[in-house]
Amino acid sequence: MTDCIFCKIIAGEIPSSKIYEDELIYVFNDINPKADVHLLIIPKQHIAQLDQLQQQHQSLIAHMILKLPQLAAAQGLDSGFRTIINTGPGGGQEVYHLHIHLLGGNNLPGFQ
Numbered sequence: 001m002t003d004c005i006f007c008k009i010i011a012g013e014i015p016s017s018k019i020y021e022d023e024l025i026y027v028f029n030d031i032n033p034k035a036d037v038h039l040l041i042i043p044k045q046h047i048a049q050l051d052q053l054q055q056q057h058q059s060l061i062a063h064m065i066l067k068l069p070q071l072a073a074a075q076g077l078d079s080g081f082r083t084i085i086n087t088g089p090g091g092g093q094e095v096y097h098l099h100i101h102l103l104g105g106n107n108l109p110g111f112q
């Protein structure tokens with residue numbers, strides 16, 4: 001996806017503050033953090049949104065979810081964290097490359 005900003009971040013064409021990377025996923029700081037810790041976890045494969053996941057993505061999405069506690073712990077979020085996946089215009093999704101928001105620490109917002 002040449003016009004996808006998150007694909008460009010993965011490719012290094014747009015700078016990002018990288019937290020973690022492996023063969024399947026890329027993790028970086030949100031440019032407009034809504035809490036003291038605000039990470040985005042994205043698959044390296046371009047998948048636009050949650051409701052486009054298929055059976056073949058089962059191990060990928062499991063990998064993303066299973067990484068969350070480890071990423072939260074590395075950020076010092078000992079008392080817990082919040083995860084959000086916005087899906088489609090009705091869910092307030094702005095970037096159409098699947099991502100999990102991981103938020104925690106002070107200034108954690110309530111749901112709007």
Ligand code: 5GP
Binds near residue numbers: 086096
């Ligand atoms: P969405 O509303 O799609 O769930 O969230 C998209 C998120 O991506 C927003 O929190 C926004 O701040 C973040 N974002 C958008 N463009 C960039 C960017 O170029 N770099 C980074 N690091 N985050 C971005």
Ligand code: ZN
Binds near residue numbers: 008045047
């Ligand atoms: Zn993409």
